[in-house]
Amino acid sequence: SYDLTQPLSVSVALGQTANLTCGGNNIGIKKVHWYQQKPGQAPVVVIYRDTNRPSGIPERFSGSTSGNTATLTISRTQAGDEADYYCHVWDNSAVFGGGTKLTVL
């Protein structure tokens, strides 16, 4: 089965840039999607197909992939960006990473 590896937690200072990684074998050839989930809420897609941002998602959110790593970058982080973030790809089935808890200090 295909595995996606995300760090359990990432901390970033308010206003700085957060880079959340998602590791997988040759993930660069797959389409990677990213979801934000705040406590008690359903997930929301913030990046789809590697680099696309849905309407309503701030330009501060961007995605990239290369080789075995996909990255969600959040620029000028705000307190409201604190959440769990999950990456997602399709292999033989939908696969999620274990999620990263982003803390804004």
Add this chain to the structure above:
Amino acid sequence: QVHLVESGGGVVQTGRSLRLSCAASGFAFTGYAMHWVRQAPGKGLEWVAVISYDGGNKYYADSVKGRFTISRDNSKNTVYLQMNSLRPGDTAVYYCARDVILTGYFEYWGQGTLVTVSS
């Protein structure tokens, strides 16, 4: 405005059955695939099943194959998840989600319904 509302969750004993529903509104339901995704308490997301726009194609996670059945009624704009032979490991919040294709991304999510399987 896309709206997905799950219902049917509750507490059930091991080995029993439960049927979840997801009522859709605000979009052309017959044009979209629909998924179920679950999240155990304090854990990450796990995909469960998907059904194509016309119900002709269905796929399942290995963990539920043979026990769960996804279906849809396009006349009622509703997708269902029939869950049989439930296990404590099936305890989770179950979300339905919309997708453009069978293997795309989860564009919109419902608020979820909690299923608790007691032993």
